[in-house]
Amino acid sequence: MTITEVATEVQASPQNTSSVATAASPKRIIAIALDDSKYAELAFNHAVDHYIRDDDVVILLNVQHNRYPGVTAGATGLDAFDPSELERAAQASKDDSYALLTRYAKVLAAKKISYRALSVIGPVREGLVHKIKELNATTVIVGSRGANLLSRSLLGSVSNYLAHHCHCPVLIVKPNHAELLDMGVPEHHMVVVPDGLKVV
16 A cells, blocks of 8 residues: 655645644644545535634645556556556646645635645545544544445445544534435435435
């Protein structure tokens, strides 16, 4: 497993020009896992509206998979990779991550909330756990589409993985019925279960 932090990160807020937290002035370090989904946006908005305090330091985290569009089906060895395609794919991933983090960072900056925004390359679940531990986060906030048991077993659930492997509490933000409708999820994809709604 290779996890690499992208060298250029979104500029940290002026309130957070020193270390993330010090013994002299302890702060809560709130990590928010982000991707380009509506579920991540919901988790971010919930964190800003209901959880984050003025003296918190927020860490915006986005993990990008390596892309290998130059791989030829059935090919093996270095000849299977087109270096120019790999380079373009890597830059595209970096640009996408930077744009995503910048969008959320602007919201925090407008509210004068201290933050850092980090883009990490590697396996999504393991990359998040690794960086969250490294930053010694106080809490992690992540969205969840409420996938059913079959979907979780086939695809794996990032939120479930974080809940079981992070060293700190994990707040999983699930959408309610109205929020799912706003996201464009059809009614027939919603199933009522004892602990709320799930998307199937």
